[in-house]
Amino acid sequence: MVGEAEESTASELAEVEDFLNTILATPVMTKTFTFLINNGHITNSTSVLRDTLMELWFNFYPRSSSGPTDSCGFEHIMVGELKRTSTVSGFHSWIQFYLEEKNGNLILENIIIKTEPNMIATAFSWHENKKTKSAFFLGTSPEFDMAVYSICALVRRDSLCKFTLEDQAVSIQTWDIAHKSGYQIG
Template structure:
């Protein structure tokens, strides 16, 4: 009798995860307490995140949410006051991440195509992050919950869900989860996506991005922090763009992947350095891979 009850509980947990999930990928349901516990662990093992000696920002004007739609430049200086590129960007995951940022056309409706060298850069990035404690802890957890059986299976699925192309405009294969979130896009004459601090910093440094203000500053006194910003990206406006500041590429990738798997299309509560932060993810619903698995459409920290 006890065995039957246990089996029934396990089957029910498996089925719940399938029903709540965004595709045919399915494992044992991930509880809220497990999300908080694992995310705290991922935060703690992220040895590549920035420290205050490597990164400094000048947040400047905090505006009310009612003003976020107003395109007004309230900043007198750059957001990033100092970044120690020699140390941070020489780290293997940062270095591999940065090589990917110039592989995309930011305009939706323009077909994306990759050379063999650029595809190799995607593989190199995945290989680098999969070697970190952050991604190894994430895989170990997902394996224990029967979502993936091997690291190879996990890495292969990551490449498809994050880098696989789909169409946001004009029926062209013009977008992916990685491009939308980490690089940024232009759609309907506005900035879409763009939730990464490294891309923000590099464009600000080149004079291609003008920081205006912020409407949310997380409670963290160290990095990663969360900031919701208003900015102009080379003549296109973003009214609210939230991002982790000072996080490593593998940390962003891990937290977003965890929430995309565990709470697709919902708020996902994670524990970062003792503070609870909600992450919003969205699945792409118009096309699929490997049958009926869905691509990442978007992911970002929710700003109140």
């Protein structure tokens, strides 16, 4: 819940390490690494990429400048966050959408737009909290989603990130958390 302090346990940190080890070994992340090096966004070191992904996705930060440390990029984008205002923040993963709908925790209210081959925007209720619009890729791997959001956060921070996916124009928006030093996806 946004507004409630969080921190990672030793077990959660071990899961993050295992997850990073797994995705960093994929062709998607190898291509991401090469792209970021070739375009001057990171140095030629896998430890720099790992540290960058850790900072972007797993370091906790406060969602508001005066609030508790209550969020991280992975939670916001891949899982979704409940707000005290009975709304949903983030939630841009088709896998999470599928699992939550399958478990009866999510009710699809509207498909706002669907573009072929891989994008959809929906309105839904999750644990009785409303999300008026959430866009996400369909059928992509978690490492693909993390690669795209990471590249956009590093290359087009706080701006629209436009690219082509299977001959279709796509644009996504990433935000840095301005009141926290370093890079975070929020």
